[in-house]
Every structure is written in C-alpha cells, then in structure tokens.
Amino acid sequence: MQFTRRDTLVMGAGAAVATFMPLQVFADATEDVSAEFAMGEAITDGGVELTAPEIAENGNTVPISVNAPGAVAVLILATGNPSPKVIGFNFGPRAGGQTASTRCRLAGTQDVVALAKMADGSVKRASATVKVTIGGCGG
Secondary structure, three states: OOOOHHHHHHHHHHHHHHHHHHHHHHHHHHHHHHHHHHOOOOEEEOOOEEEOOOEEOOOOOEEEEEEOOOEEEEEEEEOOOOOOEEEEEEOOOOOOOOEEEEEEOOOOOEEEEEEEEEOOOOEEEEEEEEEEOOOOOOO
16 A cells, blocks of 8 residues: 555644544543532632642652641542542531542643632632653553
C-alpha cells in the first residue's frame, strides 16, 4: 500500500485530535462534578486551605489535606485522572474541626482541587498543582 501526501496529512491531523481530546474530556468531567457539588451556587476562591506536595515522586500515594473552617462538606478532585472524584468528607454539627487528610493516586502532573460547601450554602475552592514524576494510574 502506498500513502499519498494527503493520506499522511489526514492521519497526522487525526492523531493530533486524538492526542488532545482526552484533556477536554477530563476537563468536562471535572466541571460536571464541580457543578453537581455546588448545586447552582457560584464557586469562589479562598476560605479553604489545601495542602499538597509541589512534587510527588510517586503518583501512587500523594498526601493531601484540607482545612475548611465552617464547611459542612468537602470534595477533593484530581483534574487529570480518568475519574476526577478523589474523596468527599461530610462534617456534622459535633465535628471538632473541618479538617481532613488522605492519600490519593494521581495519573500524572495535574491540578488537585478542593471544594468546600459552607454552612451558609456558599461554595469555596482551593487548588494546587502537583508535579508527578511517576504516574500512579498506569502511567
């Protein structure tokens, strides 16, 4: 089989589209999960403290902690993972503090986002970029 210049250009364009499509799919999934959590409320920055390492040697166990004074629920998202939801925490009226920590698996370098639903119904956000040297989701 012989390829023409046109065939080569079409295959190259298809490969370029296929390369960038998953990034858009992950971004859409993260936005959908965020909108579902916010339930129509505007998401504003601040009011939440997210602690994550700047560089993670191994994406299999990345420590993350959130401090959200006054929150009734917290959701942690990993924007570059195939499934963006990492974990959610709910705080009852007898909670001593609205602090939580966990370890998560990250597929590669990406943003980690913490959303906190406050007692007054508002939603606050904090994010951090984690550079992963060895991906934890098969990468």
